[in-house]
Amino acid sequence: MKPPARIERLATGVDGLDAITSGGLPAGRSSLVAGTAGSGKTLLAVQFLVAGLAAGETAVLVTFDERPEDLVRNAASLGWDLREHLDAGNLAIVDLTPPRGETIATGEFDFGALVARVEAAVARTHAARVAVDAAGGLFTHFVDSGLVRRELARLIDCLRTAGVTALITAERTDEYGPVARYAVEEFVADTVIVLRNPLGRERRRRTIEVLKLRGGGHERGEHPFGIDDRRGIIVLPLSGLESGPDAPLRQVSIGIEGLDEMCSGGIPGDAITLVHGPSGAGKSLLACHFVQAGLGAGERVLHYCFEDSRDRLLRHAEAIGLGGLREAERAGRLSVVSRHPERLGLEDLFVEIHRAVTELQPRRLVIDSLSVLDRVSSGAAFREFVVGLVDTVRDHRIATLCTHEVASDGGGEAVTHVSTMSDCLIALRFREHAGAYRRTVQVVKLRGSSHDLAERELRIGEVGITVVPRA
Amino acid sequence: MTPRGRLRLYVTDSTVLSERAIANLSALRDGVLAGQYDLEVIDVLEHPEAAEAGRIVATPTLVRLTPEPVRRLVGDLSDRTVVLASLGLSQARTGPSGDPEP
Numbered sequence: 001m002k003p004p005a006r007i008e009r010l011a012t013g014v015d016g017l018d019a020i021t022s023g024g025l026p027a028g029r030s031s032l033v034a035g036t037a038g039s040g041k042t043l044l045a046v047q048f049l050v051a052g053l054a055a056g057e058t059a060v061l062v063t064f065d066e067r068p069e070d071l072v073r074n075a076a077s078l079g080w081d082l083r084e085h086l087d088a089g090n091l092a093i094v095d096l097t098p099p100r101g102e103t104i105a106t107g108e109f110d111f112g113a114l115v116a117r118v119e120a121a122v123a124r125t126h127a128a129r130v131a132v133d134a135a136g137g138l139f140t141h142f143v144d145s146g147l148v149r150r151e152l153a154r155l156i157d158c159l160r161t162a163g164v165t166a167l168i169t170a171e172r173t174d175e176y177g178p179v180a181r182y183a184v185e186e187f188v189a190d191t192v193i194v195l196r197n198p199l200g201r202e203r204r205r206r207t208i209e210v211l212k213l214r215g216g217g218h219e220r221g222e223h224p225f226g227i228d229d230r231r232g233i234i235v236l237p238l239s240g241l242e243s244g245p246d247a248p249l250r251q252v253s254i255g256i257e258g259l260d261e262m263c264s265g266g267i268p269g270d271a272i273t274l275v276h277g278p279s280g281a282g283k284s285l286l287a288c289h290f291v292q293a294g295l296g297a298g299e300r301v302l303h304y305c306f307e308d309s310r311d312r313l314l315r316h317a318e319a320i321g322l323g324g325l326r327e328a329e330r331a332g333r334l335s336v337v338s339r340h341p342e343r344l345g346l347e348d349l350f351v352e353i354h355r356a357v358t359e360l361q362p363r364r365l366v367i368d369s370l371s372v373l374d375r376v377s378s379g380a381a382f383r384e385f386v387v388g389l390v391d392t393v394r395d396h397r398i399a400t401l402c403t404h405e406v407a408s409d410g411g412g413e414a415v416t417h418v419s420t421m422s423d424c425l426i427a428l429r430f431r432e433h434a435g436a437y438r439r440t441v442q443v444v445k446l447r448g449s450s451h452d453l454a455e456r457e458l459r460i461g462e463v464g465i466t467v468v469p470r471a
Numbered sequence: 472m473t474p475r476g477r478l479r480l481y482v483t484d485s486t487v488l489s490e491r492a493i494a495n496l497s498a499l500r501d502g503v504l505a506g507q508y509d510l511e512v513i514d515v516l517e518h519p520e521a522a523e524a525g526r527i528v529a530t531p532t533l534v535r536l537t538p539e540p541v542r543r544l545v546g547d548l549s550d551r552t553v554v555l556a557s558l559g560l561s562q563a564r565t566g567p568s569g570d571p572e573p
Binding site: 094095096097099101102103104105106107108109110111112113114116117119120121138141142 | 481483486488489491492495515516519520522523526527528529530531532533540541542543544545546547548549550553554557
C-alpha cells in the first residue's frame with residue numbers, strides 16, 4: 001500500500017503556531033480560523049500575511065468587516081507597516097465592506113464581482129498568501145444563506161485553483177459550541193483552528209486549538225497564547241518543543257555554602273528549583289543570594305518580583321550585604337522587574353518574560369513568587385504558565401528559582417503541580433524547639449542527583465542566610 | 472430640461488443573470504426610461520479595477536450615480552416595480568395601478 005501523499009506545509013511565521021501544526025498550514029489550501037468576537041481572528045489573519053511579507057512573499061487581504069484604513073491603522077499600532085507594502089505592490093486589500101447608501105434587491109444575483117476582484121488582486125500581486133476576514137460577513141449583508149454558502153465555496157475553489165495558501169476567519173457564537181456560524185467549516189473542511197477567549201476566575205484566558213489539520217500530526221488540545229504589543233500573537237506550545245540531546249548537567253551555586261553542599265554542589269542549571277515555605281521563612285532572601293551568586297560568576301540575571309517594588313528589593317538585598325545587585329543593575333547585567341500580575345494576564349506575562357529572556361539572554365531567572373500568580377489566575381492558566389516556563393528555561397538553559405508561599409507550615413505537600421514541574425524542591429520551615437521558633441531548610445527533591453535529605457537550621461543575620469553545619 | 476441621470480451596470484460577461492439584466496434594462500431604457508438616463512455597461516471580468524473602485528460585490532449590480540442619492544440595485548432587474556421606483560420614475564408617467572403607461 002502506498003503511504004498517503006505528504007501534505008506540504010507553509011510555515012506561517014506566527015510564533016508557536018507552526019509548532020502546534022507540525023510545520024504550518026497546508027500549502028495551497030484554505031484553513032479556517034474560527035473564534036468568538038474579540039478572540040484575535042483578525043490579528044491572526046493580518047499577522048499571517050505580515051509574516052509572509054517579512055519573508056519577501058506577496059499577499060492579499062480580503063476584508064468583509066473592517067475598513068482597509070482601520071486595518072492599516074491597527075497594524076501600525078503593532079509596528080507593522082501595511083501602507084509600505086501596499087505602495088510597493090506586495091500587498092493588495094480587497095475591500096468588501098458594504099458601501100454607504102441603499103442597496104436594493106431587484107432579482108437574482110451571484111458574487112461574480114467579488115470573485116473577480118479577489119482573482120484580479122491575487123494575479124496582480126502574484127500572492128502566495130491570502131487572508132479572508134471574516135467569511136461570515138456576507139451572511140449578514142445578504143439574506144439568502146444558501147446563495148452565500150454556494151458563492152463562498154466558489155471563492156475557496158478559486159483560491160485553490162490560484163494555488164495560494166489561505167487563512168479564512170469565521171465568527172462563532174459560543175466558546176464550546178458549533179465550530180462557526182453558518183457552518184462555514186463545511187466548505188473549508190481541511191483544516192480548522194479555533195481561537196477561544198473564555199472567562200476563567202474573572203479573567204480572560206486566550207487559547208488556540210487545532211481541531212483538524214489536513215495531513216494530520218498536530219498537537220491536540222488548547223494551547224494558551226498571548227498578544228505582544230510588538231510581535232502580535234505568540235502561541236505557547238505546551239508539548240510541541242522538542243528537547244535536544246541532553247546537554248551535560250550544569251550545576252549552579254545557590255550562593256549559600258551550606259545549601260550548595262546539601263545539593264551535592266548546586267542546583268540544576270536548566271530547570272526550575274522551587275523554594276517553598278510560609279511567609280517570613282526567608283524565600284525572597286534566598287532568591288537574592290541566588291542572584292548575587294550568578295552576578296559573582298559573571299552571569300546575567302533576570303529577576304521578577306510580584307510582591308515587592310524594585311527599590312524595596314534592592315534595599316533589602318543591600319541590608320544583608322548583597323550590595324552588588326544595585327551596581328549590577330546599573331551595569332545592565334541584572335534586570336529587576338516588578339509587576340502587578342492582577343493587571344496583567346498570565347499569557348501576557350509569559351510573553352513578556354519570554355521576550356525579556358530572548359533579549360537579555362540571562363543565565364539565571366528568579367520568579368518571586370509563583371503563589372501570587374496562582375492566586376490571581378484560573379487553575380488552567382496557571383498550569384499552562386508553569387509548563388511554558390519549564391520549556392523556556394530548558395530551551396534557553398536558564399537556572400531558574402521560583403518561590404512559592406504555603407499558607408502555614410505546609411511541609412512538603414500543597415504545591416502539587418508546580419513541584420512535579422520542578423527538578424529541585426527546597427522547603428523552608430519554622431520549627432518549634434525548646435519553646436522558641438527557628439528556621440529550617442530541607443532539600444526535599446533533587447532530580448538526577450544524590451542529595452542530603454536532612455533538615456538543617458537556617459539563620460538570617462547581617463550577612464544574609466547561613467546554614468548551620470551538621471553537628 | 473432636467474439633466475439626464477447616469478446609470479452604470481456591472482455584469483460578468485455572458486452569464487445568464489447578466490444577459491437577463493442587460494435585456495431588462497435595455498427594454499426600460501427604450502421604453503419608460505427613454506431619454507432620462509445615460510447607460511454604461513462594465514464587464515467586471517475585463518475590468519476588475521472598476522468593480523474595485525465601485526466596491527461591487529454582487530453581479531449584476533446597477534448603480535444610479537446621478538441624480539443623488541446614489542442607489543445600488545442588486546440582481547437581474549426582473550422586479551420591474553422595484554427597479555422603476557428605485558430609479559425615481561416620476562408618478563406622472565405611471566398609471567394609478569403603478570403600471571407604466573403605454
